[in-house]
Amino acid sequence: MRQIEIDDEVFGYLQSQARAFVDTPNLTLRRLFQLEKNPPKPAVVAPSQQKTRKKLPKANLLALISSGLLQDGQSVFLVDYQDNKLTQYRAVIAGSSLKWHGQTYSMSDLAQELLKKEGYSSTSVRGPTHWCTDDGITIKTLWQQYLSKTTLANS
Incomplete structure (x- = not known):
């Protein structure tokens, strides 16, 4: 139209x-x-034929720790919007949160705050995409691995 x-x-x-x-x-x-x-008239699709997109559960650091994909106390690094690992921003996994400069944050809140320091101004930051391990694997990727393993185990 x-x-x-x-x-x-x-x-x-x-x-x-x-x-x-x-x-x-x-x-x-x-x-x-x-x-x-x-x-x-626009085509009408019966509800039974509509594809419903299931929302994936939020990334859970505790689940990643218990599965062995991450470790409590492990360092993670900020990743910017160009997929650059910013090693000057190193946080530590502390249970279900991240610790940076002695304060505890959610992944999203800390990523938003630090990305703002780098000149980005987003009001909605997806934390798991902006944190990676030493070898560059993002929390989002680890979470997807975790979900695929648990989905296969439950099938």
Whole structure:
């Protein structure tokens, strides 16, 4: 579908020609321009045929620690939006959180704060994509590995 801009006078005219609670602006224009009576309808997909996207569970540092993919006290490094490992920002895994300069943070909160220092200004930061191990593997990747292992084990 295309979008057009119309001024207030044209919109007012469209409203005056519309049938209340029935016409959309498009149906009103079709009627005024004497286009086909039955406009093409969008395909309706039955709920049983709709693909539902299951939201994955949030990355859980404790689960990664208990599975052996991470260790409590292990260092992790900030990764910027260009996938550069910023070694000057080293945090330590402390249970379900990260410790940096003696304070405890969630992965997302600390990543957002440090990325801001680097000149990025996002209000929504996905922490697991911005933290990696010494060898450059992100927490997100480790979480995906963990989920695939546990899904296979439960199948």
